[in-house]
Amino acid sequence: SYELTQPPSVSVSPGQTASISCSGDELGAKFVSWYQQKPGQSPVLIIFRDRERPSEIPERFSGSNSGNTATLTISETQAMDEADYFCQAWDSNNAGVFGAGTKVTVL
Amino acid sequence: EVQLVESGGGLVQPGGSLRLSCVASGFTFDDYAMHWVRQAPGKGLEWVSGITWNSGSLDYADSVKGRFTISRDNSKNSVFLQMDSLRVEDTALYYCVKDYGYYVSLDHWGQGTLVTVSS
Numbered sequence: 726s727y728e729l730t731q732p733p734s735v736s737v738s739p740g741q742t743a744s745i746s747c748s749g750d751e752l753g754a755k756f757v758s759w760y761q762q763k764p765g766q767s768p769v770l771i772i773f774r775d776r777e778r779p780s781e782i783p784e785r786f787s788g789s790n791s792g793n794t795a796t797l798t799i800s801e802t803q804a805m806d807e808a809d810y811f812c813q814a815w816d817s818n819n820a821g822v823f824g825a826g827t828k829v830t831v832l
Numbered sequence: 833e834v835q836l837v838e839s840g841g842g843l844v845q846p847g848g849s850l851r852l853s854c855v856a857s858g859f860t861f862d863d864y865a866m867h868w869v870r871q872a873p874g875k876g877l878e879w880v881s882g883i884t885w886n887s888g889s890l891d892y893a894d895s896v897k898g899r900f901t902i903s904r905d906n907s908k909n910s911v912f913l914q915m916d917s918l919r920v921e922d923t924a925l926y927y928c929v930k931d932y933g934y935y936v937s938l939d940h941w942g943q944g945t946l947v948t949v950s951s
Contacts, residue, residue, distance in 0.1 A: 758937040773937035821879025
C-alpha cells in the first residue's frame, strides 16, 4: 500500500519560515493536499493540487511537489499557525492516503 | 455556507453494527464525491471510504473493506456509512467530508461523530 512520510515535529520562531516535508514513491506524479488541524477542531484544507490555496487561506501558506517530496511552507509564521499538519494524496486504486502528521510548534 | 452534520455514533460491542449518517447543505450535493475519514483518539487521520456523485464508484480502505458500506441518497443530500463486524480498532471520531470535485481534495469537514467499540 502507498505510504506518505512526514517528520513528527517541526519548531519555528515567530516570523520565521517553517517547512514540512511529505515523501512518497513518485509523489510528484500525484496531486497533494495539506490540512491543518488545531486541538479539538476538525481539519481544514489549506493547500490542494500541490500549490493551490482556498480563498480564505492566508498567502503565507504555500506548497510544492516534485520528485518524491511535497513541501508545505509557512512564511512569517504566527502563533496561530501552531497545529498539526497532514499531507494527503490518492493512490492508484482511488484510496486516500494521509501522512502521519507533523506537529508545528511556534517557540 | 457548506454544512455537514454527522449522526449515528455511539457505544457498540465488538462484532456489532452501526450506521452513520451525514446531512449536507450549502452546496449542490449531487455534484460532488463524498468521503468518510476517521481519527482514533490522539492519532492521525485515516481515510475510510469514498463515493462518487452518482454512486458509480465506491472505494474503501483495506482496513474496512468487506465490513463497511458507503452509500448516498442525493434526494436527501445525505451520505451514509454502514459499519458491520466492528472491532475495537474501529474506535474513532468519524468525519463526513466533501470532495472538491472527483477525488481531488477534501475541502469541507463535519464536526465528526464518535464511535466507540468496547465490551
